[in-house]
Amino acid sequence: MDFSYDDEQVALRDAVRGLVGKTYADHDHRRSVTAEDPGHDEQLWARMAEMGLLGLPFAEADGGVGAGPVEIGIVCQELGRVAAPEPYLAAVVLAGGLVAACGTDQQRADVIGPLAEGEGRPALAHDEPASPVTASQDGDAWTLSGTKEPVLHGGSASVLVVTAALPEGGTGAFLVDPADATVTAYPVYDGSRAARVDLDATPATPLGEAGRDLSSSIATVLDLGRVMAANQALGAMRTALSATTDYLKSRKQFGVTLNTFQDLTFRAADMYVSLELTQSMVDWATMVVATGDAEALADAATRVGLQASRGGRHVGQEAIQLHGGIAMTAEYSVGSLVAQLTLLDHLLGDGGVHLRRLADRIDDHGLVEPLG
């Protein structure tokens, strides 16, 4: 039982903070970067590759670093601290994660290698606005038809990792060249990018063994994504609170600083409570990932997802309210943090979705046991 980082993890955190935090220290930089495609800082992305961050979760044989979930969580938290628009979650954790989990040796070499080098970026096309995307087989050739949307960072992807209903039942995943699909990119409210991907008998390569149901692998990668999204949300919450307390100490009204008003300081104290509860849950869920137990991960992902949703909304909403009008402006950083918290909340199922799942399962246990 240990909730603290070891020396190497502290060094990683400091290095990532130095790089990412420095890049977005000036909020104007974030504004100018997100104003144009691809919606993030490609120089920073290249530096992250140099530092080994983009290959962090992957096996060394695939061109990765072979680090554990705690290290990935550290990167996500640091990105969240500055509301970085970089597609780390989308490309590395989700799309890269699924290829690493299910791809053939060749597919892993083709996708993971370039991703880790910063030279190619996969995007996961999973969500569907209407009916499921279906896969069809003709001999060894596969095609996909239907629409995937929103596909986070789909517009700048070098390869699309598309989930689809298999002809024999179950869900498979396929690699699709974006040039073969119709990709319509657009900005998301937090400055990042998403896309609509239309597929119409589009050629696709099955990820791993053709025709195999990958439902459980997909579910596990999405669960990992939920835990990492919560890590990123935690980082954003921490900055939202510190920006708020700094502001309360410096902003004057009625001739005094705002921290003179007890109502405001008490609400900041409640934000701290939400933050610390979220931190505990994020640390725990990240450690559950490390156990490699998919069922335990599914439970932990749901639980941390609910806590991060509740905590993120509370801290984000109060951060804006306690700042007042300034936090309503795009010019000020708190709005970006809240926008990103909102995106992270809804990316892989929001608090309500998680709560419904947990409510269905209350008879499965007596006490909830964090230590198993």
Add this chain to the structure above:
Amino acid sequence: MRLELSEDDQAFREEMRTFFTSEVPEEIRQRVIEGEELSKDDIVTAMRVLNDADLAVPHWPEEWGGRGWSELRRHIWYDEMQRAGVPPPLAFNASMIGPVIAHFGNQEQKERFLPPTASAEIWWAQGFSEPDAGSDLASLRTTAVRDGDDWVVNGQKTWTTLGQHADWIFTLVRTDPEAKKQRGISMLLIDMSLPGVEVRPIELIDGGFEVNEVWFSDVRVPGDLLVGEENQGWTMAKFLLGNERVGVAPVTATKRALARLKELAADTLADDPLSRSRVAELENELLALELTALRVAAHSADGEPHPASSVLKLKGSELQQAVSELAVDLAGSGSLASGAGDDSGVPAWQRRTTPRYLNYRKASIYGGSNEIQRQIVASRILGL
């Protein structure tokens, strides 16, 4: 970062679990689990069983019965105790005055008081709050005036929990009326059987009488019962309240109460999605709180409390209240039958829900009200 307990700590947990479930009388633990009221005998019996096994005051200095455990082991000890339905050692003794005497008392006081305090031969009461000194404790007015070797005490204490059972009371008294608020206060131990001490019960909103007023009229207290230095009482009060805050977040007991409620109200919950979602939400909040308690315990190894410890009292009391509120809702109209006897058609658990709900409103008031906790978080942690 590592989730599992070490092998040693796992073995320790097993040892605690076995002891609590096999050595503490089953009927007492059952009463705790069912939320029934405990008698003085129940509490004393349980504490003696613990003390005979050196498990009543593990956090005291080792020469007085402490065990020198890590914070994590203390957490496990407390967790397993609540899980098994063992009444925790009497807080006034084990968490409040015991550590104060061990830390600030003289040798004679330690020898005289610590053993019977650990064994509950003495039942202590807390004499801090007064009618005009609640959250603003330092404005207390009960006086102790020197007369020869003795102190003569006059004044009134209130909210004295279980004072009706108490043999002794540890009090904060004003010994220097000229000094500024905090400076003129001393800590005095008073035998409640002395002439001039009067205990008057206060009826609470749940119909119970767990708190009292304690009046002192020219009570003559021997001079050797002052703890620490004269006018240093505030230092000891802060020490005591700091310890108290850690002990008042019974996370596991709340978890256990919620798990039991799921069993008792299984029929209602089976087809009530709204209540099921309240259960699920509370379970998740309790998990977050428990993990925070573990984080605090795992990080307090060097004696410095983790800053998140202030979250424990604040959130712990709110969740304790929320579970008691859910119980009333699940009991439905059965919750009205609080005054019915055991021949009632309403199940006992339903009849007990409302008094407990009303009683637990105290949880966000005592031990430093939750507003005081917010003040601590805002000023000490956030620097506001």
